[in-house]
Amino acid sequence: MHLDCFKEVKQLTEMLVRVPSIVKTSGETDCAKTIYEWYAELPYFKENPEKLQLVQTIDDEIERYIVLAQVEGTKGDSKKAVIMMGHLDTVEIDDFGYYKKYAFNPDILPSKLKKLNISEEVNEDIASGEYMFGRGVLDMKSGIAGHMYLIKYFSEHREELNGHLISLATCDEEDNSNGVITALKVLREMKEKDGLGYIAAINADYSTPYHEKDDNLYVYFGTVGKLLPTFFCTGRETHVGQAFGGLDPNLLVAELTRLISLNPDLCDKAHGEVTNPPISLKQSDLKEKYSVQTATAAYSYYNFFKYSMSPKDVMDKLKPVAEEAFTNVIEYVNKRRKKFYEMTNCTYTKLPWHKRVYTWEEFYNELVAIRGEKFKTSLLSFAKELNEKHPDMDLREFSVRIVEEAWEWAVDKSPAIIIFFSSTYFARIEVTGETEKEKTLLDSVKESIALLQNEVENTIVTKMFYPYISDISFMNLSDDVPSMKALELNMPAWGTKYFHNVEDILSISVPVVTIGTYGKDGHMMTERVHMKHSFETTPNLAYLTVKKLLK
Ligand SMILES: [Zn+2]
Structure with missing residues (x-):
């Protein structure tokens, strides 16, 4: 492996899971502050405090925050910028029933689940010791942990980067996407202030096997709408x-x-x-x-x-x-x-x-x-x-x-x-390779997979659409402006309770890829992350991809 990151990403994941951050609770703020404070302790952000931002969401019904951390490379003077993104909120924990008090405790939870004898597969995964359990562990605090690791790494190895790397941790992904909507405005300001040119977004949201015998790891270009x-x-x-x-x-x-x-x-x-x-x-x-x-x-x-x-x-x-x-x-x-x-x-x-x-x-x-x-x-x-x-x-x-x-x-x-x-519009995004940016992203990811594949037991498969709803839908628009007009004209809430800021999206407009965490049962009490893939393979693949994009 190129980066020996397993232990640290594991620790960071545990730290984040232990901060309950159910969507629409004050926990979202607690988790954002935990991430912000961790970054703030890094020497790079002590020297460059303006590169770290804790931003309150705009026009939101509750107080909550997003975190942006930016590292400027020293390899060259490129203004190219890559965005790594993930969400810090989780779904609620009602599904845990009596075991709610262990939902955020990856140490104790497996032993409690074992007693419930939920299924053979769950029992096997507990016995294997290969998985970490807990609400948010897969969806998707381990993804944010990987990005935190990478920001730290690149802040200490800026000579490896020709351009800017930004990590974005959003809130409210599981509900109304107020986090990413605010982030678009901040990214737009950063673009104008620093002259950044965004070239790609890497999402760390999770993937899961398609069936019981599915051992593949998945990387998704684009996303479902x-x-x-x-x-x-x-x-x-x-x-x-x-x-x-x-x-x-x-x-x-x-x-x-x-x-x-x-x-x-x-x-x-x-x-x-x-x-x-x-x-x-x-x-x-x-x-x-x-x-x-x-x-x-x-x-x-x-x-x-x-x-x-x-x-x-x-x-x-x-x-x-x-x-x-x-x-x-x-x-x-x-x-x-x-x-x-x-x-x-x-x-x-x-x-x-x-x-x-x-x-x-x-x-x-x-x-x-x-x-x-x-x-x-x-x-x-x-x-x-x-x-x-x-x-x-x-x-x-x-x-x-x-x-x-x-x-x-x-x-x-x-x-x-x-x-x-009647609901939030999630744009479909296609990454076909037609534009220079898309081609660069497709090539960078595919070359990185080729580099990593012989060190990983499971086959890494690429697909054209991330199959779940995520914040990544806000990073680009594959639908043209006239067809978006049909959305506006057919949304009764448009302009009063809902507005899809097409201009903000178009000003960022990057091809997207999901190099995410890997595990099972997202949104269920048996939510678990495969540790080796999520704490080691995923950050390494993102690392190689970033280096190729900002070479
Ligand atoms: Zn998610």
Whole structure:
């Protein structure tokens, strides 16, 4: 191995895991300060305190911080800069149940898990002594530990670097990405102040085996993107004693879920890789309390991964699906209505409604055409007020409330489906090698893998998309500006509760690679990191890659 880093990265990982930093708790600040103080003790940052920053997040609902540490190489005078990034927050620990008090204790936790006899695989991994257990150990404090080690190393070996190396530890990755959004602004300032030219970002978020017998280690160029298409369905309420007198919006939502959830035809493909299919994350009607009247409106949303599709493509793909769902429900209800009318000797007539599906953009524009400026300004002040009164309201719920309010302005109140996006946009990033920066990153990583491979037992495999949602989606945009406009125009919360700062992203705009920690069961109580790969292989691979990028 090029760097003998195992012991130190292990110690740093343990130190970080012992500082609980569950997202949206003050622990995020504790962990940021722990990282900051560790860097501050290094001689390089004592001499260059301006190169170390603890920055509070902007426009955030709680106080929390990110940490940036920058080392300037002495090998040449290049202004090129490489960003290493990772997040310091973790998911909560409810899954530990009775064992919560050991969640942050890698020494004791394995013996407690052993007693639970969770699975043969977990028992074997405990017995092997090759894994470290604990909340955040894999996702992804060991990744930050590796970056801390590398910053220390390069601060003592600046002659190996021609350019600048920056490590970034963000908070709030597991929730709303306020950490990386703030980081973009700081990186932009650093670019302007020091004339830096960002050439790549290395993410240390985790990877995991694809199946039980999978021994490969993975390096991912680019990343999956994600949207949350949301369907607001209005029906026609009716009394239970007059069951066929209305149209239940819950039926529309149910049919949408049947057509969308787990549908392989809605998977996105690129470079021979296939995303997971969309999956239902919520369906609910808007009735607040029990009554014998059916609901007037309901909504559902689905996780939607994408490798090649833009927000516009996703909308174009899902609108026909909503139309199909609508038609199916009308036919289905008519069939039942007919049978019931026959049974009760009534004259059958068809439902008076037909499929009616809008995108938010279409619906909003139609209302503007009918109601004019008054609608526009009124809806905007409704959204602003809602945000001021309930700053901590869930973004998805907030979006639904806006659409519900707009529906009040509709002239035609016959049943309809309105499709919109209601959650943080995670951009897909492709690294094809088309630009000079992309080619340099692809070559540097591949050459580094070739250098390291014969010292590592397991095969290091490269793939084109990191398969999980992460902060790295904020480092670049593969979708063009017009297709991003489709996102803006179809997000009811845009401009009041949500804003995707395309300008900040474009000013950084780097190709990305994930050279991350390796282990199993992220977000589960058996979360564990493979120590040799994460404390030795990963930092070494990142080390070689940085040296090639900044040679
Ligand atoms: Zn993570």
